[in-house]
Amino acid sequence: MLVILSGVAGAGKDTIKKAIIKRMDNVESIPSITDRPIRNGDVPGETYIFVNNEEFKKMIKNGELYEFDIHHNHYYGVPKKQLNEKIKAGKTVIKDVDVNGTENLVKILRNNMKVVTIFLRVPKEELRRRLEERVDKPDEKEIELRLGRFDFEESKIDNYDYVIDNVDQEETIQKIMEIIKNAEK
Numbered sequence: 001m002l003v004i005l006s007g008v009a010g011a012g013k014d015t016i017k018k019a020i021i022k023r024m025d026n027v028e029s030i031p032s033i034t035d036r037p038i039r040n041g042d043v044p045g046e047t048y049i050f051v052n053n054e055e056f057k058k059m060i061k062n063g064e065l066y067e068f069d070i071h072h073n074h075y076y077g078v079p080k081k082q083l084n085e086k087i088k089a090g091k092t093v094i095k096d097v098d099v100n101g102t103e104n105l106v107k108i109l110r111n112n113m114k115v116v117t118i119f120l121r122v123p124k125e126e127l128r129r130r131l132e133e134r135v136d137k138p139d140e141k142e143i144e145l146r147l148g149r150f151d152f153e154e155s156k157i158d159n160y161d162y163v164i165d166n167v168d169q170e171e172t173i174q175k176i177m178e179i180i181k182n183a184e185k
Contacts (some may be wrong), residue, residue, distance in 0.1 A: 002087070002113055003027075003094045003180055006102045007120035008153045009072075009146040010131045012166045013096035016120065019173050020094055020180070027092045027180065030082040033059065036074035049079065067104035072145055078105065087113055092180060099156040106159075116183050118176060119160040122167070124150055 005013045021027050033049040035056045044050050051059070056075045059065055068077030078101065086093045097105060102117055109115050124147065131146060157163050162179055166172045 001092045001183060002109060002115045003092060004102050004105060004117045005096045005120060006099055008127055008150050010127045011120040011122050013120055016172055017094050017096055020176055024177060027094050028086055029094050030086060033077045033079055034074055066108055067101050069098060069100045071098050092184060099153045103159060117160045118162045118164060119157050120164055120166040
């Protein structure tokens with residue numbers, strides 16, 4: 001089964017995903033592939049698979065990605081090989097994916113595997129605060145770029161199986177763990 005976590009940048013997707021993986025034995029993740037530069041705290045092969053722009057375009061041409069998109073001026077994609085291996089091994093894969101990627105993955109994969117989609121919401125003011133307090137704090141231009149996508153991403157909420165207001169992190173984790181347990185039955 002594939003569980004997709006979406007929401008605006010800074011909604012807490014990565015933090016929630018990591019907590020769930022630690023608490024649930026059968027839940028794992030796979031890194032996306034990107035051509036963006038490595039940031040402080042990134043672990044190549046774990047947080048992302050980093051490639052250059054030319055390599056990314058070659059992967060597109062060779063059909064190695066389930067989906068890809070340009071997000072904040074960089075390519076991001078979901079690798080077929082890694083996802084297929086985890087699913088074949090009986091794992092539940094939890095993946096944070098933007099709204100465009102979610103729409104594409106649901107179309108492509110829903111007939112081949114169980115896909116559960118969850119959108120994490122945060123108020124716009126809270127989002128700005130979170131972005132400004134990040135360890136890898138983006139510059140003001142990057143913050144405005146991310147906030148500029150807020151309304152667009154929120155407009156896609158109706159495409160999701162579940163929408164969770166991520167105000168209390170522990171409560172959000174518990175809700176998602178319950179969703180996964182029920183979906184695995």
